[in-house]
Amino acid sequence: MGDDERGRDVVVPDRLYKSVTVFSTLFAVVSVVLGFVALDTATNAGRAAPEDVNVAFAALGVGLIAAGGLVYAFSSRFRASGMAKDKDSGDEPSDNG
Amino acid sequence: MADEFAKGLGLLTGAGLIWMVLAGWYKTPSFAGSQLTGAPPSDLSMLGEAALILLESMFWLAIFGALLFWVGVPLGRELYAKVNSE
Amino acid sequence: MADDEHTDDAARTDGTGIVPPDDETPTWRERKERTTGLSRLTYEYFERSRREDQDLREESDYVERDVLAFPVWPHELIRNLALTSFFVGMIFFLASTLPPHLGAPANPSQTPSIILPDWYLYWSFGLLKLGPLNPDLAILGGEKLMADRTYGVVANLVVVGFIAIVPFLNKGSARRPVEQPFWASVGVMGVVFAFTISVYSMKTHVPLDSHLLLDLTFLVPPIAGAIAYAVLKTMREGYMYDLNRRYYKLRPPK
């Protein structure tokens, strides 16, 4: 692991990697869907006149979508051991070859 | 050979499906008259106008997409091989 | 790993010291497979699956049968489930985007302008309208052998009967259309005829002279069949042959 220009890379145990993948994807999907639902409700599916838009609700929707994306992006830094981030850096030796 | 066929078929069926649905919505005034080819209503919203453009483009994509992969690409390969061998 | 015969020659620089890989030496592909990220995981999964498969086979009483075909389970069914669940989604898509029509209620006293069955019966309906082909027999003094309608029903029986006896006419190991251009072109002829006869069944709605339409109904299919035959023959002679050479080597056509 280390900080290079491609971003931080944290190696975690396999079981933890599964949890990270499952729960962050779940959270991301649910919050993005809820975000769109909230946005739709606030703007009456995009048909409301600008002054009728429920600003707080719309902001909540955008926030939920952003949060979902953020969690998904953040979770991508965790990797199981042996998973190289890109093919070029796959030169490290391994003990099962 | 097979992949070109499948790509052409995919374009034909995919674009054809979208065309069929949109034509069912916008170009089928009634069951008794002309279906899928009727005149679209004149008082369309902007969404409807965009859908009409999409409808037309899907129709031509279905035809030319299939033609491109079934005729164009194999023909191009043949010609290329011929030119290369000379 | 290290081979004693070669380790002492390590300093050779003329190229003769290169040891040819034996069965134990992993290839570059294998090395790559085993060392990096996802491919390493894949490799481990394969190992695990191979091992579990072996265990299952050893403890199973399943007897492999000598069937020259593709197993339905698990191959075909898993593949089909994946593909057809997508297709079933398409049914739902169509059902929600293009709901069906409910016409005016039945009214025996008012003949509608369109009398047609559903589309899949058009071909049969077209065969019923083949009255003009019903031969007038000179022996019967110009009378028709059977009523036009009966003639149509017989035409249906002939078509279905011909399709039914196809396996008894066409035998052998040929599978692909290029291997059997004749039968493939017969098939093309049949498909095109199904289309033209369907169009003929709607003759009152087609802006064409009905005699011309009848002629076209029977002229277009043989033309299409001939084109298909020519194309398939050419393909067989040409580049498809190269592609299939390996296949022909494995299973020479009878």
Place this chain on the structure above:
Amino acid sequence: MSVERKDDHDHDAWLEEKDLTPIEHTFLATLVWLDKRLRLVDYLELLETLYYRVNLQMPKSHTEQYNLDNKFWYWYPLYSLGFFSTLAYVVAAISGALLGFYYSPSAAAGSVDIEGATVAYSTVAAIMTDLNFGFFLRSLHRWAAQVMTAAVFLHMLRVYFTGAYKEPREVNWIIGIVLLSLTMVFGYTGYLLPWDQLAFWAGQIGVEMSLSIPLIGEWVAQLVFGGFSPGQPTLQRMYILHVFLLPFVVTTVIAIHLGLVWMQGIAEPH
């Protein structure tokens, strides 16, 4: 799966010793907390195991065995048409059973405020306008039937053009033709049920078709259509054919068809 507890990784200790930023630490700790309570990963691991089990027993595919063009997978959809028509049949059966709760095959005067509407027509209209999801349900039934018919036709073409009907599969080809015909009869009887103009005049065509059969025409028309002009007996018979007789017959024939395919294997695809 086994009741034994899997040896869990000591995540908390690992989190302490690992050099993580506070955000990462919080993130991982939250997920570990969730994981300990919801155990979703365990269920996914069950699926994972199942996947390897199934995958494992896969014999070499035909393409691997004969080292054919690896582009072959583009043709798989054509090979799935037979199974697809079975699935469309199942979809049609389920939606049809639901529609059957609300439909009534009677040509008596109906309650809908339309000139000449029968009970059958009114119940279809009620399904489409009053019943929750009824409009979609009828649409689904209709489309599943249409798509099944189309899939059956295309399946026959696939079998024809790949020579899959050849020996030893002649019997299955003939059973397939029977199934194709029964599918069309299924479609035809269903087409008549709403008892609108199209249905009535399609019924008229059917009566004329059976009348034109030599010798037994009138008898067939009486048996199938209950008379020489479509009416209540026709509707009743079509209904019984569509929801009682044909489902049993077609399901049985499909079972035989599939059983033969299962025993003989898929004709080697190329």
